[in-house]
Amino acid sequence: MEIMTELKDNTGLVDFAVTARKYKTLLTEKFRNRKVWEAPNEKEVRSHIPGTIVKICVSEGQEVKAGTLLLIHEAMKMQNRVEMPYDGRISKINVTEGEKIPKDFVMIEIA
8 A cells, every 4th residue: 555645725625645545634733743654773772652760670881682671661550571672782881670660761871
């Protein structure tokens, strides 16, 4: 499915095509002010939900294998195990035990 958008004049109407069919629509302010999507950075371990750091199981500079437990992140009364996605070295830990963090927070940086 291919989607193309193009602003038209001052009417606010937008042309877009989906599988060779053309449509017109008005974009809402919420849509125009949305956060722009960014490709995930492989070198960062981010929180997917706000919560509290219960336990940190690694230290900075440590060589870690894929699947090793990095930390436990408690969110919505559930303790989530955050594991290393691939072999690497921990370059920076940006959280402390007991710290409350927001969604999309960089918890650990990987070298």
